Amino acid sequence: MRTHPARREVSIITPDPASMTSLPNATTPARIALCRKTDVADGTAIRVAHGDLALAVYNVGGEFFVTDDACTHGPGSLSEGILEDDVIECNFHGGQFNVRTGEVVGPPCMIPVKTYKVVLDGDSVTIEF
Ligand code: FES
16 A cells, blocks of 8 residues: 655745746746755655645656646645656546646546646746746
């Protein structure tokens, strides 16, 4: 029987203005700093709340990926699931997603999970819009 890793969560209550870049030029992407690389151990995921976003941040062998935390199938929290290589298994019904692409790789899920572009900025894991 597999056990779930201890739940870890980082909540960002007040955005750090320095972590957000939103310039008047519409072609300049905005970034949100989510956590430090060291907050996410290799082979694990953490949940990060930022405003209305609830995200799962994954460390896959030193590469970082971000998806919505909510499973597209039901009430499962992907950050509480089991991460094996780049596949997260939902803690609720065992559905699986590729964290690189968001694609479904195991039933009962049918709808891909949203992914975010990750940009590493020093020790910070950020997402870019
Ligand atoms: S809630 Fe995630 S697989 Fe059902």
